[in-house]
Amino acid sequence: MKKIFKNLSLVFLVSIFLSSSAGAQTDIYQELQTPFYDPGSSSSSGSCTSSGGGIGVLPSDITDAINKLKSDYVKASQATNVPWQLLAGIHYRETNFSTTSSNMFQISGYSGPGDVVTQAIAAGNFIQKYAVPGNLPNHRAPLQQTGSDAEEIKDTLFSYNGRAVAYAQQAQSLGFNPQTQPYEGSPYVMNNYDTVHKDMGIITHDGGGIDGVDTRFGAFVIYAGIGGSSGSSTTGCSVSGSLMQTILNYAWPDYHNAPYCPEKDAYKTAIQSASNNGQYIGGTCTIGGTWPGVDCGAFVTRVMIDSGTDPGYNYGGKLSAGAGNTIAQQQYLDQQVAAGKYTKLSNVNSTSDLQPGDIAINDVHTYIYVGQLPGFNGNSASASFSSTGESWRAPMASNAYGFGGEFTWYRLKAGA
Numbered sequence: 001m002k003k004i005f006k007n008l009s010l011v012f013l014v015s016i017f018l019s020s021s022a023g024a025q026t027d028i029y030q031e032l033q034t035p036f037y038d039p040g041s042s043s044s045s046g047s048c049t050s051s052g053g054g055i056g057v058l059p060s061d062i063t064d065a066i067n068k069l070k071s072d073y074v075k076a077s078q079a080t081n082v083p084w085q086l087l088a089g090i091h092y093r094e095t096n097f098s099t100t101s102s103n104m105f106q107i108s109g110y111s112g113p114g115d116v117v118t119q120a121i122a123a124g125n126f127i128q129k130y131a132v133p134g135n136l137p138n139h140r141a142p143l144q145q146t147g148s149d150a151e152e153i154k155d156t157l158f159s160y161n162g163r164a165v166a167y168a169q170q171a172q173s174l175g176f177n178p179q180t181q182p183y184e185g186s187p188y189v190m191n192n193y194d195t196v197h198k199d200m201g202i203i204t205h206d207g208g209g210i211d212g213v214d215t216r217f218g219a220f221v222i223y224a225g226i227g228g229s230s231g232s233s234t235t236g237c238s239v240s241g242s243l244m245q246t247i248l249n250y251a252w253p254d255y256h257n258a259p260y261c262p263e264k265d266a267y268k269t270a271i272q273s274a275s276n277n278g279q280y281i282g283g284t285c286t287i288g289g290t291w292p293g294v295d296c297g298a299f300v301t302r303v304m305i306d307s308g309t310d311p312g313y314n315y316g317g318k319l320s321a322g323a324g325n326t327i328a329q330q331q332y333l334d335q336q337v338a339a340g341k342y343t344k345l346s347n348v349n350s351t352s353d354l355q356p357g358d359i360a361i362n363d364v365h366t367y368i369y370v371g372q373l374p375g376f377n378g379n380s381a382s383a384s385f386s387s388t389g390e391s392w393r394a395p396m397a398s399n400a401y402g403f404g405g406e407f408t409w410y411r412l413k414a415g416a
Helices: 008-019 022-028 060-080 084-095 116-134 150-161 165-173 219-225 241-250 265-276 296-306 326-339
Strands: 201-203 210-213 342-345 359-361 366-369 380-384 393-398 408-412
Touching: 060 084, 060 116, 084 116, 084 150, 084 219, 116 150, 150 219, 165 201, 165 210, 241 265, 241 296, 265 296, 296 326, 296 359, 296 366, 296 380, 326 342, 326 359, 326 408
Parallel strands: none
Antiparallel strands: 201 210, 342 408, 359 366, 359 408, 366 380, 380 393
16 A cells, blocks of 8 residues: 655655755654664666576566556656656556556546556656655666666655655664665565565555555566666566575675674574574584574575575475485586576686576585676675684675586576
8 A cells, every 4th residue: 555645745845854864864764773784885686687587577467467558658758757667566556557547656636637648647757756856865866767776766666655664664674774775675665576575564554554464566576577677678577686685685795704604684584584494504603603504505595595586496495305505405406407497507617607696506515696786795695614613604795716617507597
């Protein structure tokens, strides 16, 4: 349910308040006192440019509806400079692609013509005039038809929906920075983007708190799923963004010398949940505390499963089904190569032979190649188990190595 502003003048006042200073934004979230880790980065989550993922094709009923209305969205995009994919995502969330509603985009105070194009133009103008100025200070550039920053798109959707403090709190509970990423806690924006954002809590009454569970897609999921992040005009793509976002959630963005065992909160939560559900979590580091899941195979398993990229990875993570260390994981991958789900890469001699999401594995180690991921200071993500206690590393940025046969490389087929 959209938290609708009562009238445009109120939206304008709210926009001025939010835009006045960074301090004003801090006041809005002043009740959020829990410490959090802030790498000070802006990720490219949601990008559909890579073929490394596998779950990003939206259901046919959604893509069919979008295809029927795409020409209308494009006309509105040309008139307002708002990405047509963003208008499609909002239309889905507000009235489920209704073409008969007198207010298809739920714009407060709208009383104009009832056709899709005119209402979509009104929505686009509303976004540029009111939603964008209400964003965080670094997300206030006027939107463009193509090439808009994915984080600004998320923030704009959050503004369009009302910027509820309860959703900033929910973002924090999911392991995000509530000051710089409050939109990550909004189901209107992010619901069912990946396992971290699955069936999020939602406010069902204006002025109330979170009192329900959302099962629909967030507007950003629609936007990314039809090529919005890359400016593509496709109606479905391999959304490896969910894999990359999960890596950003779980892994430190910088490399640390071993031993380094402290884990990001989101990864600790994921490991605890996996442990409670009889899933593989690998080794436990006991340096400076107790840190279960500081293990290369556990990290790759959790990323692949929790992002939704491959829910069956490492036998679904279930110990009872045979989940285990890198030997078990490579066995799973070889089985899936035979089943046509993965490709085993040959002649991998440098990163030029790789795509984001490719998995390196041998008998003792595994890691994921991420490519150039903004805010992540390495082209790969990995963790390290240590039998001697000297080389423990929690999930973190690293650089690819071991070319020419040290590792076997696997790639999930797009759409698999």
